[in-house]
C-alpha cells in the first residue's frame with residue numbers, strides 16, 4: 001500500500017519488516033488469546049538493536065531520534081503485533097537521556113542497549129487522582145541518604161517484564177509549593193531491589209492483553225542516587241517523556257490504521273457476495289477510503305511532532321494532536337475493517353477483533369481525548385481554564 | 388581470502404508481477420524492488436566464511452541502475468565490507484544481459500583478485516541462470532553450480548550440488564565460481580547497528596566504460612505475456628463419472 005510517509009527510512013522499515021515477518025499473525029494471536037507476553041518477539045527486537053535505537057552510540061545504541069524510534073513502533077503494529085509490549089523503553093529513554101546524570105547513564109544505558117536490562121515501566125497514574133497528575137498522593141520523603149516512598153499506583157504496565165521503572169512521586173507537599181506542578185520528583189527504581197521490599201505488584205486482567213498492574217508502596221526505601229535530575233522538578237522532566245510517549249502512540253495507531261486498511265481492502269477485493277466482490281460496492285469502498293485519508297493526515301502530524309522533538313523544539317501541541325488524530329483515525333479504520341469483514345471480523349482467526357480492541361485503548365491511554373482537547377483549548381486557543 | 392559477491396536488484400518476490408499493456412516487459416513503476424533472494428544467500432554464505440575465519444574481506448558488486456545502491460547497502464548492512472556499483476542503465480526496465488554482466492564482473496575480478504566468487508544460481512526476474520557459468524568460462528576458473536553446501540579446504544572447495552535426482556559432491560580448485568541454491572543457508576536480517584554502520588562503508592561507483600565493456604543488448608525481447616489464466620475445475624458426482632471423463636474428455640486413460 002502506498003503512503004505519503006517520507007521514504008528516508010525505507011531501509012529501516014525493510015529490515016524491520018523482515019524481522020516482524022518471522023513472527024506471523026498466529027504468533028501474536030496466540031499471545032493475545034493467552035494474555036501472555038511475546039517474549040521471543042521482544043528478544044528478537046532487542047537482539048537486532050531496535051529497542052536501543054535512541055541510546056547514543058557511545059553507550060552501545062544507534063543514537064537515533066524519536067522519528068526512527070516511532071518507525072520501529074509503527075512497523076510492529078503494522079505487521080500485526082502490539083508495540084504496547086515494548087514501547088515503554090522508547091518513551092522512558094527520552095527522560096533518562098535528557099535528565100539523567102552521567103553516572104546514571106553510564107550505569108544503565110550500556111546494559112539497556114545489550115538487552116541485559118529493560119527500562120519498560122513508568123509509574124504515574126494513581127487510582128484516586130487519575131488524570132489530575134499533579135494531585136497524585138504517592139510521597140517520597142527524604143530521610144538521610146534515602147527516600148522513603150508510600151502510596152499507590154494503578155495501570156503500571158510491563159512491570160513483570162522490566163528491570164527498571166521511572167516513578168513519579170511528590171517530594172514536597174502540595175500545600176508548600178507555589179505551583180502544583182512543583183514539588184514532584186522522578187526516580188529510577190531497580191525493580192529487583194523494590195518488589196517484595198516495600199513495593200507490591202498486583203496484576204490487572206484487562207481487555208487488551210497488556211501486562212499491567214496495581215502497585216502498592218509501603219515504606220519502600222530508595223537510595224538518593226535514584227533521583228533523576230533535581231528534586232522537585234520531576235513533573236517538567238516527565239513531560240519530555242510524555243511528549244515522546246504520545247508521539248510514539250500516534251505512530252502505533254498509524255501502524256494499526258494501515259494494517260486495518262490493508263486487511264480490509266484485501267478482503268473486500270476477494271470476498272464475493274451477490275456474484276461480485278463486496279469491494280465493488282461504494283458502500284464498502286467509501287468508509288475504507290475515508291479511513292485511509294484520516295490515517296494519512298494524522299501521519300503528517302506525527303512526523304511533525306517527531307521533527308520538533310528531535311530538534312529540541314516545543315512539541316507539546318503537536319505530540320498531543322498527533323496522538324488524538326492518530327487514535328481516532330486508527331479507530332475509524334478498525335471500525336471500517338470490522339464492518340468490511342462482516343461476521344468473520346468477530347472470529348479470532350482473522351485478527352481483526354484483537355487489533356480492534358488493542359487500538360481502542362489509545363483514545364484513553366496514555367491520555368484521554370478530552371484532556372487533549374482541553375489542553376488545546378486552554379494552552380493554544382487561550383480559552384479559560386476549565387479545571 | 389577475498390570473496391566477491393555479485394548482487395542484483397530485482398522485483399521483490401512478494402510482488403504480484405504485472406505485464407505491461409504493450410507486452411514489452413514487466414511493469415516496474417512504483418513496484419517494490421529487493422535483492423535477488425539467491426544473492427542474499429550468497430552474501431550470507433560469504434559472511435559465514437568470514438565469521439569462520441576463512442575469508443578476510445567481502446566485496447559486493449552490483450550492475451544496473453543507480454538505485455541498485457540500495458541493494459548494495461543491504462549487502463553492507465548484512466556484513467559485506469565494501470561495495471562497487473557499476474551504473475550501466477538509466478531506465479529501471481533495462482535488463483543487462485548475462486554476457487555483459489559476466490564481462491564486467493571479469494574486469495572487476497581482474498582488479499580485485501578474489502579467491503572465491505559466490506553468486507546466486509539465477510535472478511528471479513528473468514531466470515537466466517547463465518551469468519556464473521559465463522563468468523567461469525571467461526576467467527577460465529573452476530565452477531560449481533547449485534551449491535547446497537560449501538566447505539573451503541586448502542586450495543579447494545568441496546561443494547554439494549543439488550542435481551536432478553539427488554545430491555552430487557564435487558571438489559573444485561580455487562579460485563572458483565560457486566553459484567548457490569536455496570537450501571545453502573537462511574540469510575540473516577540486518578540489525579539496526581549494522582544498518583547504521585553500512586551507511587559509512589565505502590561504495591564506489593563506476594560505469595561500463597571504466598572497464599571498456601560494451602553492454603548493448605545482443606538479444607531482442609519479442610513479446611512478454613502473462614501465463615494463461617487457470618480455468619475453473621469441475622466437481623464430479625461419482626467415480627464412474629470421473630473415469631468416463633478421464634477416458635473420453637481428457638483422453639488420459
Ligand SMILES: Cc1cc2nc3c(=O)[nH]c(=O)nc-3n(C[C@H](O)[C@H](O)[C@H](O)COP(=O)(O)OP(=O)(O)OC[C@H]3O[C@@H](n4cnc5c(N)ncnc54)[C@H](O)[C@@H]3O)c2cc1C
Nearest residue numbers: 122123124125130131155156157210365366367368370387
Ligand atoms: C492498558 C493500560 C495501560 C496503562 N499503562 C500505564 C502506565 O504504564 N503508566 C501509567 O502511569 N499509566 C498507565 N495507564 C493509565 C492511563 O494513562 C490512564 O488510564 C489515563 O491517563 C486516564 O486516567 P484514568 O483512567 O484515571 O481516567 P480519569 O482521569 O478517571 O478519567 C475518566 C474519563 O473522564 C474524562 N475526564 C476526566 N476529567 C475530565 C475533565 N476535566 N474534562 C473532561 N473530561 C474529563 C477523561 O477524559 C476520561 O474519559 C494505563 C492505562 C491502561 C488502560
